[in-house]
Amino acid sequence: MVHSLQALGSDGIRVTMESALTARDRVGVQDFVLLENFTSEAAFIENLRRRFRENLIYTYIGPVLVSVNPYRDLQIYSRQHMERYRGVSFYEVPPHLFAVADTVYRALRTERRDQAVMISGESGAGKTEATKRLLQFYAETCPAPERGGAVRDRLLQSNPVLEAFGNAKTLRNDNSSRFGKYMDVQFDFKGAPVGGHILSYLLEKSRVVHQNHGERNFHVFYQLLEGGEEETLRRLGLERNPQSYLYLVKGQCAKVSSINDKSDWKVVRKALAVIDFTEEEVEDLLSIVASVLHLGNIHFAADEESNAQVTTENQLKYLTRLLGVDGSMLREALTHRKIIAKGEELLSPLNLEQAAYARDALAKAVYSRTFTWLVGKINKSLASKDAESPSWRSTTVLGLLDIYGFEVFQHNSFEQFCINYCNEKLQQLFIELTLKSEQEEYEAEGIAWEPVQYFNNKIICDLVEEKFKGIISILDEECLRPGGANDLTFLEKLEDTVKHHPHFLTHKLADQRTRKSLDRGEFRLLHYAGEVTYSVTGFLDKNNDLLFRNLKEVMCSSENPIMNQCFERSELSDKKRPDTVATQFKMSLLQLVEILRSKEPAYIRCIKPNDAKQPGRFDEVLIRHQVKYLGLMENLRVRRAGFAYRRKYETFLQRYKSLCPETWPIWAGRPQDGVAVLVRHLGYKPEEYKMGRTKIFIRFPKTLFATEDALEVRRQSLATKIQATWRGFHWRQKFLRVKRSGLGAPGYTGERGWQATGVGSQRSAVCGLHSHLHPVVVAWDAGPEEGSQAEVGGTDNPEVGSRALARGCRAGAMWGSLAIFLTHAPVGCTRLIRGFILRHAPRCPENAFFLDHVRTSFLLNLRRQLPRNVLDTSWPTPPPALCEASELLRELCMKNMVWKYCRSIRPEWKQQLQQKAVASEIFKGKKDNYPQSVPRLFINTRLGADEISPKVLQALGSEPIQYAVPVVKYDRKGYKPRSRQLLLTPNAVVIVEDAKVKQRIDYANLTGISVSSLSDSLFVLHVQREDNKQKGDVVLQSDHVIETLTKTALSADRVNNININQGSITFAGGPGRDGVIDFTPGSELLITKAKNGHLAVVSGAWQTTPASSLTASGLS
Ligand SMILES: Nc1ncnc2c1ncn2[C@@H]1O[C@H](COP(=O)(O)OP(=O)(O)OP(=O)(O)O)[C@@H](O)[C@H]1O
């Protein structure tokens, strides 16, 4: 976590600050940390305003990105912008969402730690837009996954579907997300997106049945009516007019000019296909959407006993069909309530009000459960198809949290209470992580930690969530309590239990003055961001979220497959009351916090500039309110509590060394000492800065501003000098060219001519440049060894320099970039030359550029020089500083190739390799004819089925033959050679003579195999001696001895029982009689019975031995 914040904060954004400094008068500061008056809210807002006026919508607070919704297309999210913010360019570019995106991605890749981008802000501030831009950035800039490239499309296409079902037009936002969303994007080890997962939070389901004036229901209803095909609407029993549906007209704005439902529907339909929806699933889903609309049009009339009766038969008919439920059951469930008392079921009729309530509850339940199902379905489509592969284990995750910010309205209810509680939890996490990272950085740098005064909002979180005493517990208790519990009794209970809490207030508990601002049915929480007054009306009802049992029963019987998954029968038999809404929300939040805590955080705080959704309007009151509720001032205060600015010594020295004669142009010592000398020269006072282990910490922005101003002046004078030097060099080159070509104009000949051109005054500077150029050129041309000799002293002879330059140009890509430097950037050239001269010195500001250049070139070129296959061991030689990294990369590359290779091989080839690997394990370095066997493939079997006698096959019964090979068997007594077949079955080695099984050695009786270390092809199968049925060990010879033995060892599981002998092998020749085989090396295979009764084998040079050669050896 620390790293990420530091990566963003310390090295990334801080460098960006410097570019801000040069332009600060024009567009404020790019990082609020540099505001001199950082405690002033007015200064903060003024800075936002100045930048907003210039269309600069992004500003940092250290690592946090503050974004102001421009409400216009600023053309800042193009592919070019993405490229601009990728990789190194981050340091030199102004604040941007892509800068955060890229930094997060790089941290994910280089540190292999999971990341989370948390985006917050009030409705309409631009959270969802930011999330989409981030996703777009990753989809376009990350490498494509090797397989399953469609995951990128799925990630992108999940958005329109989720937005259709979860977003709606509200007064504050035409595309307002009515649920919280957390999305994980999984990246493989190459940084390609390979999967995703979405968690959704608290869908605002009350919108299904009611909308405030000027607001709409969820987009999907209007989209379907506008864009759905005639045939579809007919099937669903729908009219194309939203005005016909009561659930769509409550807000009286079904049509909105800024929304094109028809074209949006097309997008959604396509997206559904991308995320794996079958046509049937789409139909089932639309049936549900339509049934919600039909439910809204169900009317009731009261009979004589004031009991509700359904009057809209047509609607009931459609509902029955679309939901696949029993019509009479549904009718009854909509007008009755089932009560189970003393084990008996009673049906109690509902009055009009109760029936309408039941109908609405059903509509809400159907819709919200479908939404949850939809998220699950999308998750299935986003799940990596490669989850089982080894590479999956090395995936990293990038989380994107697009969640509601603090909500403070005129009238705040249960939903705002939940949302604001969520913000308290996230704030707590933010403080914890930010402070921790600051503290860890101080510790790492050996700087005393200076405690930061901040408000710890744990006390408010506890007030809401604590067991037994917290507001949620009390609310749940009231919901469960039998008897007359209602919203007001809940309020009383709250007053009783938490009355002394400093962050809780009610009308009764308030003092005289405050009481006026609180109604009797309200309570007020003093949130970390400010106070919010909640009306308790509806708290119990919303928290209970009851659906009558008989309605549940009907839905459980639904034949619509989606409904069937949404309403499970087990729910009916489950005696345990389901968790209340607040408790479920609390649990999911705790889980979310844990997910986020395990990742490195990055923050984006979104602000909306006006309520009218207009570009260019900066409503100060509205913005002040958001700055307060987003906790930005507190955020800045924590960030600025210690030091406003911190930078690595190398970077600081590199930037400012020209301000001190002792450090300019080269500081040869440690960068830290150079910085000490530099700041002393600049007159920094001790209280203005601290020296850490690797960084300098500057307390006040003004110190930095003064240094920057000095640098600006110094740059001007340096630029003049460099220009003069370069011009001198340029003219001298021109002069020499003219001189060599013999076309010298009078004023261009010889030294006098040179002087006559009027550039003679710069000659010494040119020579100086040359004396540095020459050794670099020669060195590159001559290679490192010669180069180091050549650098002793420069030369004044320009011709030597230019020849060498020409040769150097041929020296490859490295030289190419050097040449570009020489042509375009005299400053870069000097740096490069200095760096080269000092390349063997420890890293210092003077050689850092050169070393980095060499490193970058090596890494960039590497990808063109990678080994081509697993057997290719070539690898370019790295520069010394990259030896370790190069070795790691080489290993990685090899692993990757091996992994790829292994995945691509066919099963037969795999088996071949496995057998070869076993052969290598047994024989490599131990038996002389093993090497010759390596390039020869092992054959499945060396005898076809037609070469084995049917009688033998019959004798083996159902036992399959796994391998068969012709062999020669030597009699145990006279060592006569006999032609035989050796068969391997799953259970035994079988020796066959023509049509007869001569010997069967069950693997259990095969105690070992002996073979000599020489290049002969004899071997002995040792057989369990106690077994009387066995005739003794078997002496055999195979032309494919390595193959035969490997297969035998594998089949019999005797890989570890192969004895490779030198000299001789003793074997059991029969009961009580041992035989001996003596092996001696020789040029030709010769197998004879020796005088001492042993079998004497002279092993020839390895070759297949045809039967005829056996005859020739005189053994037959
Ligand atoms: N960076 C941006 N550039 C241009 N327009 C933007 C940008 N961000 C937001 N908008 C505009 O503002 C509207 C609202 O933004 P968005 O839907 O992202 O808000 P939100 O914070 O997600 O709100 P809610 O909490 O209601 O979901 C967008 O539909 C778009 O028109």
Ligand SMILES: [Mg+2]
């Ligand atoms: Mg949104």
